[in-house]
Amino acid sequence: MKVLNLYACLGGNRYKWDEVASEAGINLEVTAVELDEDLAKLYKERFPNDTVVVADAHKYLLDHYKEFDFIWSSPPCPTHSRARFWGFGVNGKKPVYPDMRLYEEIIFLKHHFKNKYVVENVIPYYDPMLNPSERDRHLYWTNFRLPNNLNGRKKGFGDSKNGNTETLKSWSDFHDYDFSKYKGEQLVLKIARNLVDYEAGKTIFKTALGIYKQQNANQKTLF
Numbered sequence: 001m002k003v004l005n006l007y008a009c010l011g012g013n014r015y016k017w018d019e020v021a022s023e024a025g026i027n028l029e030v031t032a033v034e035l036d037e038d039l040a041k042l043y044k045e046r047f048p049n050d051t052v053v054v055a056d057a058h059k060y061l062l063d064h065y066k067e068f069d070f071i072w073s074s075p076p077c078p079t080h081s082r083a084r085f086w087g088f089g090v091n092g093k094k095p096v097y098p099d100m101r102l103y104e105e106i107i108f109l110k111h112h113f114k115n116k117y118v119v120e121n122v123i124p125y126y127d128p129m130l131n132p133s134e135r136d137r138h139l140y141w142t143n144f145r146l147p148n149n150l151n152g153r154k155k156g157f158g159d160s161k162n163g164n165t166e167t168l169k170s171w172s173d174f175h176d177y178d179f180s181k182y183k184g185e186q187l188v189l190k191i192a193r194n195l196v197d198y199e200a201g202k203t204i205f206k207t208a209l210g211i212y213k214q215q216n217a218n219q220k221t222l223f
């Protein structure tokens with residue numbers, strides 16, 4: 001099963017995929033695309049068997065989508081997020097256009113990609129378009145039915161008023177990854193917050209893999 005993992009970051013969504021594939025007796029080949037070189041290096045260290053490409057994921061999708069059985073895309077969320085929207089005006093921050101590449105990818109995948117896909121993002125500050133499914137503070141656009149319960153875990157963001165601020169350590173524990181390894185240019189706490197919960201990633205991947213397996217079995221009985 002050839003999988004494309006776009007905007008791969010540190011592979012929160014991808015963390016449990018090997019376990020799922022091996023339980024199902026499926027051989028997994030993952031290609032991960034990430035623009036931040038430091039993140040791409042750390043991703044490769046975490047998932048040495050994956051092919052890691054440092055490139056623009058949006059363009060990579062257009063050029064390579066036909067090569068894959070399953071595509072997961074997690075385009076950057078800041079221009080859509082409520083937190084950023086509420087922050088406009090603070091410290092002279094100017095509003096920006098929401099990055100419509102999110103919707104470009106959803107429309108493109110829906111109409112041109114024949115296999116299963118997931119596009120994941122945050123709940124935005126505007127009414128979301130193109131009928132996503134909402135699960136655990138995230139939106140998912142898919143061409144298959146997502147389970148109602150993704151087994152997602154809850155993680156508080158901390159409450160600075162009560163002196164209970166979130167720590168990198170708490171995120172490292174949550175994602176089972178030592179974020180202090182990252183020495184790149186992005187805010188490391190922002191990166192840690194942006195990883196998909198691996199339990200949700202596992203449930204979604206398991207669902208897609210089940211469909212892939214079933215389709216392969218159907219094809220074999222046809223010939």
Ligand SMILES: C[S@@+](CC[C@H](N)C(=O)[O-])C[C@H]1O[C@@H](n2cnc3c(N)ncnc32)[C@H](O)[C@@H]1O
Nearest residue numbers: 007009010011012013034035056057074195196
């Ligand atoms: C929301 S995070 C993805 C989280 C990931 N799905 C996970 O669960 O770990 C978005 C990532 O996209 C990367 N990124 C931003 N623009 C990109 C682009 N044009 N091409 C590839 N990666 C990009 C960022 O560096 C960041 O790591």
